[in-house]
Amino acid sequence: MDNYYLIDFNKNIIVENFKQENYVSGTGWLTHKILNKEDILSPEIIDFLSTLDIPLFINLFYGPPAGLTYIHIDNHAGGWAINYAWGSSNSIMKWYSIKKGSTPKRVLTTANTPYFFYTSDQVEIIEETEIKGLCLVRTDIPHSVHNYSTDSGRWCLSIRSLVKTNILEKLSPYIISR
Numbered sequence: 001m002d003n004y005y006l007i008d009f010n011k012n013i014i015v016e017n018f019k020q021e022n023y024v025s026g027t028g029w030l031t032h033k034i035l036n037k038e039d040i041l042s043p044e045i046i047d048f049l050s051t052l053d054i055p056l057f058i059n060l061f062y063g064p065p066a067g068l069t070y071i072h073i074d075n076h077a078g079g080w081a082i083n084y085a086w087g088s089s090n091s092i093m094k095w096y097s098i099k100k101g102s103t104p105k106r107v108l109t110t111a112n113t114p115y116f117f118y119t120s121d122q123v124e125i126i127e128e129t130e131i132k133g134l135c136l137v138r139t140d141i142p143h144s145v146h147n148y149s150t151d152s153g154r155w156c157l158s159i160r161s162l163v164k165t166n167i168l169e170k171l172s173p174y175i176i177s178r
C-alpha cells in the first residue's frame with residue numbers, strides 16, 4: 001500500500017448541521033471519539049460506508065495553529081484511515097521508515113487510545129504531502145501531521161477500521177490519484 005491516495009465518493013461528507021462548537025479546541029492536539037456517527041457524517045456517506053461492510057469507528061482530531069503531532073503508529077487493526085481535514089490552509093502529513101533497533105514508546109491520546117511514539121532520531125522521513133479533501137492514508141508506519149497555519153486550527157475527521165481489511169480493493173473505484 002502507498003502512503004496515501006486521494007479519493008472521491010462524490011458525496012457530502014459532513015452532516016449539514018455539524019456542531020463543531022461542541023468539540024473542544026485549544027492549544028494542544030486533541031482526539032475526540034465520535035460515538036454517534038450521525039453527529040458528524042452526512043446521511044449519504046453513512047449509507048455508502050455501510051455498503052463497504054467494514055466495522056468502522058470515527059475520530060475527530062483537532063490540531064492547534066502551528067501544532068504538530070508526535071511521530072507515531074496508530075494502534076488500530078485496520079492500519080489505514082480515511083481522513084477529511086478542514087480549517088487549516090497549510091497542513092502536511094509525513095511518513096517515516098524506522099531505523100534498525102528502534103523501539104517505540106506506548107502512549108495514550110487525549111481520548112485514552114494507545115499509540116506508539118518514536119523520537120525523530122529513531123526514524124527517517126520517506127514521504128510528505130499536503131492533505132486536501134478526502135484522503136486514504138497509511139497509519140501502520142510512523143507518521144506525523146503538521147499544521148503550519150499560524151492562525152487556524154486543523155480539524156480532521158478520521159474514519160478507521162477495527163479489523164484488517166483490503167481497503168484498496170474496496171475503495172479502488174473511488175481513488176482519483178496518489
Ligand SMILES: [Fe+2]
Pocket residue numbers: 072073074139143
Ligand atoms: Fe496517526
